[in-house]
Amino acid sequence: MKLTLRIWRQENASQPGRMQPYEVDGIRGDMSFLEMLDVLNEQLILAGEDPVAFDHDCREGICGACSLMIDGEAHGPQKKTTTCQLHMRSFRDGATIDVEPWRAAAFPVVKDLVVDRSAMDRVIQAGGYITAPTGAAPEAHAAPI
């Protein structure tokens, strides 16, 4: 599978960013979107260029750190699927894919596709972001086994 990627590149928060086109080849349908970006970054590193910065952690669809806008959709075209669980078989060979960071005033771009998520961390530390009381996790030692 050969793809054209148009990726947001931005050196830091104070510099302007731009969409930069890249070609990647040899992408398999069973690769995740992040593995496809790994292939691109290996290509860039071998060429002596700066790899694309992007966030990820678990790569198992749990943490939500892999927050990308793909063709204008949060986490891409597959509903209820994180970017790390989005497989390249969801795209057609020869496709052009736009990859951007989350764009919100609360999440300023740190570099390329990485945003400053500390605003969300503060909300979580304050107890969450929903108004419905959900209670706290029960004390583990209170449950007889």
Ligand code: FES
């Ligand atoms: S890296 Fe954790 S959900 Fe994608």
